Amino acid sequence: MTTQALVEQIRRKKSFLCIGLDVDLNKIPKHLLETEDPIFEFNKAIIDATHHLAVGYKPNTAFYEAYGIKGWKSLEKTINYLNANYPEIFTIADAKRGDIGNTSTMYAKAFFEDLKFDSVTVAPYMGKDSIEPFLAFKNKHTILLALTSNQGAFDFQTKDIEGKKLYEQVLELSKSYQNSENLMYVVGATKAEYLSDIRKIIPHSFLLVPGVGAQGGNLKDVCKYGLNDQVGLLINSSRGIIYASDAIDFAEAAADKALELQKEMSQILS
Numbered sequence: 349m350t351t352q353a354l355v356e357q358i359r360r361k362k363s364f365l366c367i368g369l370d371v372d373l374n375k376i377p378k379h380l381l382e383t384e385d386p387i388f389e390f391n392k393a394i395i396d397a398t399h400h401l402a403v404g405y406k407p408n409t410a411f412y413e414a415y416g417i418k419g420w421k422s423l424e425k426t427i428n429y430l431n432a433n434y435p436e437i438f439t440i441a442d443a444k445r446g447d448i449g450n451t452s453t454m455y456a457k458a459f460f461e462d463l464k465f466d467s468v469t470v471a472p473y474m475g476k477d478s479i480e481p482f483l484a485f486k487n488k489h490t491i492l493l494a495l496t497s498n499q500g501a502f503d504f505q506t507k508d509i510e511g512k513k514l515y516e517q518v519l520e521l522s523k524s525y526q527n528s529e530n531l532m533y534v535v536g537a538t539k540a541e542y543l544s545d546i547r548k549i550i551p552h553s554f555l556l557v558p559g560v561g562a563q564g565g566n567l568k569d570v571c572k573y574g575l576n577d578q579v580g581l582l583i584n585s586s587r588g589i590i591y592a593s594d595a596i597d598f599a600e601a602a603a604d605k606a607l608e609l610q611k612e613m614s615q616i617l618s
């Protein structure tokens with residue numbers, strides 16, 4: 349998907365919401381456990397109930413890998429279902445990959461060619477030759493971890509190195525990579541106070557912002573400095589939406605939570 353198609357969808361739906369599909373079999377309604385593929389049935393119901401309110405879905409691959417080959421099959425069915433039924437939706441494989449060049453190419457093929465995701469999250473720690481293989485794919489997006497939402501972000505990412513914070517170095521250096529127009533960045537909603545400085549370095553890039561909802565991040569705080577002329581934000585909420593109810597009405601309850609965020613976004617955009 350092109351960035352322009354994503355921006356058009358955001359403007360049409362008045363939403364920049366991304367719903368995280370982090371499926372935990374201990375948290376989903378019990379009746380689904382009797383079906384052949386509970387993870388897929390759960391995702392399908394959530395997607396059907398919320399697709400008009402969200403512009404993206406983000407399965408975190410850990411929640412599928414944890415269930416072995418069955419989990420990977422559920423991930424494949426989920427992305428195929430999205431691409432077949434809602435082709436306008438932006439899809440993110442939250443896999444946090446990155447390795448030496450030839451291995452990164454294989455990761456990129458797995459997520460962009462085999463599973464046909466629009467984007468994948470990548471860790472920047474191994475540098476340029478670990479990231480450029482992902483960037484080589486046209487109309488696919490590489491979402492680089494910049495300043496993450498967790499407490500451990502302060503262990504390394506905010507450390508001063510030669511007068512700049514490490515995450516600032518990541519943002520600046522990555523702009524010089526080949527095909528850097530295919531880059532987006534992860535910035536946690538819990539780090540909203542850094543967004544004004546971040547926007548000085550990457551004013552035009554899209555940011556994937558997890559941490560709203562269960563982690564305590566706030567939509568308004570993020571939008572204050574995070575928005576740009578193309579909106580430039582994808583706000584993710586996973587547990588706060590998909591586990592709104594563990595009863596038969598789970599999909600409707602998720603839609604209600606998604607609607608609350610979409611309404612707030614619609615107001616902010618107008």
Ligand SMILES: O=c1ccn([C@@H]2O[C@H](COP(=O)(O)O)[C@@H](O)[C@H]2O)c(=O)[nH]1
Pocket residue numbers: 368370408442495496497498534535536558559560561562563584585586587588
């Ligand atoms: O900095 C980061 C990077 C990724 N995540 C992921 O986003 C979701 C957040 O889930 P919630 O339930 O809305 O808290 C999850 O998949 C994380 O692994 C993040 O939270 N922070």
